[in-house]
Amino acid sequence: MLDILYFAWVREMIGKDGERLPRPDPQSSVAALVATLAERGNGYAAALGDPARLRAALDQQFVPLETTIGDARELALFPPVTGG
Amino acid sequence: MSAVSVQTDDIDVAAELAALEALGGGGVASFTGIVRGDEDVVALELEHHPGMTVPQIEGIVAQAMARWPLLGARVIHRVGKLDTGARIVFVGTAARHRTAALEACAFLIDWLKVAAPFWKKTHHADGRHSWVEARAADSAKAEQWRA
Numbered sequence: 001m002l003d004i005l006y007f008a009w010v011r012e013m014i015g016k017d018g019e020r021l022p023r024p025d026p027q028s029s030v031a032a033l034v035a036t037l038a039e040r041g042n043g044y045a046a047a048l049g050d051p052a053r054l055r056a057a058l059d060q061q062f063v064p065l066e067t068t069i070g071d072a073r074e075l076a077l078f079p080p081v082t083g084g
Numbered sequence: 085m086s087a088v089s090v091q092t093d094d095i096d097v098a099a100e101l102a103a104l105e106a107l108g109g110g111g112v113a114s115f116t117g118i119v120r121g122d123e124d125v126v127a128l129e130l131e132h133h134p135g136m137t138v139p140q141i142e143g144i145v146a147q148a149m150a151r152w153p154l155l156g157a158r159v160i161h162r163v164g165k166l167d168t169g170a171r172i173v174f175v176g177t178a179a180r181h182r183t184a185a186l187e188a189c190a191f192l193i194d195w196l197k198v199a200a201p202f203w204k205k206t207h208h209a210d211g212r213h214s215w216v217e218a219r220a221a222d223s224a225k226a227e228q229w230r231a
Contacts (some may be wrong), residue, residue: 008131008203009215057201060136076133076201080218083130083161083202084117084173084193 002069004037006047007078010054013047024069030056031065034077048077055080085156086149088141090132092164095174100158104178107155113185114176115193121168124209128172130163133201137161144195148177151191152184159192161202191229198226 005018024033031051038048048054056063058072069075085107097116104112119128145157156178166172175192179185204216 005133007133007201008205011131057133057136060133060139062199074135076136078133078201079203079215081198081201082204082216082218083132083200084197084222 002072003074005074005076007076009079010047010077014043026070027068029066029068030058030063030075033069033075034065053079086142086145086154087158088138088145089160090134090137090141090163091160092162095160095162095171097171097174100160100174100176104156104158104176107178109155109178109180109185111180111182111185112176112178113182113189114174115189116171117173117193119166119168119170119172122206125168125206126209127165127167127207129165129205129207129213130161130172131203131205132161132163136201140200141196144192144199147195148188148192152177152179152188154179154184154188157188157192159196161196161200163202165207194222194226194229197222 002021002023004021006014011017034048034051038045051065055078056065057076058067059074101112101114141159145159148157154177158176160174162172175189177185177188205213206216207213
């Protein structure tokens with residue numbers, strides 16, 4: 001299984017802070033999974049339809065969206081960070 | 085000595101500075117971030133990735149400790165809803181001489197803004213709220229430290 005976490009407006013548009021998905025093909029990229037999720041429509045399409053606005057972390061490390069998911073247990077999807 | 089905290093509680097700046105001053109160096113530098121009342125903003129709400137925030141900030145602090153001869157570094161970032169005028173972040177550094185303390189303090193806050201998983205939402209007087217957009221200028225400022 002892969003735990004997906006959503007933060008900030010990604011979380012608000014999808015309407016939940018995370019979900020558990022069957023493990024995707026380890027060779028597939030974060031971007032490919034994001035595209036699949038966006039096809040669910042509604043909030044998913046609004047939140048994930050424009051990958052240029054998204055950032056990701058695999059197992060709590062920031063990664064580019066082209067990164068393959070491999071054997072990661074957690075994927076977080078969120079907008080660019082705005083702390084400080 | 086270095087320590088990182090992420091908390092809802094307020095930051096006791098005087099106590100943090102006193103702890104850094106007690107490390108025996110010749111200088112302490114600090115930055116305190118305050119919630120600005122831009123336009124009609126009445127509060128900020130800070131969300132974060134709880135599993136990731138502290139390790140990520142510790143990584144930034146480790147880079148600062150490796151780059152400058154610091155006696156101590158302290159980072160405190162608040163989360164949750166913060167009213168205008170509230171403290172939001174504190175960075176403090178102690179060193180034998182001022183340059184290390186001042187430069188490391190600036191490095192830490194510049195990188196904290198672009199490499200730690202926090203997101204700010206503004207609450208406005210009319211009840212509206214919006215997510216703060218990341219600024220390219222902040223990324224450029226952090227990148228300058230690579231030079």
